[in-house]
Amino acid sequence: MTDLTAKFEQAALDVKTISKKPGTDVLLKLYSLYKQGSxxxxxxxxxxxTDFKGRAKYDAWASLNGVSSDQAKAEYIALVEELM
Incomplete structure (x- = not known):
């Protein structure tokens, strides 16, 4: 396991401990970066x-098409650290 992957997995655990729930835009960004990275x-x-939530999540993830897994992981880690 690479160092980046280990940090990514730790950030995925850390995001669950954020005390203040982020806004919808930030949640969609977290979701899309996680999916692209993994x-x-x-x-x-x-x-x-009629599936507004599913459609928003799909569209957020689709907006990252072509972004490398490593880049998505790095951006996810940075966003989680910013939210902590």
Missing amino acids: EGDVQGKRPGM
């Missing part, structure tokens, strides 16, 4: 019109 480019079909 799974790569978005997969599957875009959720339907």
Whole structure:
């Protein structure tokens, strides 16, 4: 396991301990960076019109298509540290 991956996994645990819940935009950014860092480019079909939450999450993740896994992990770690 690389040092970046270890820090990424630790940040994923740390984010659960943030005392003040971030706004929707920040939560979507956290979600999309985590998914891009752990799974790569978005997969599957875009959720339907009535699934607002699923659609927002899908769109946030899709906006990072082409971003490398390492870059997404580094940005995720930085964002979690900023929120702590």
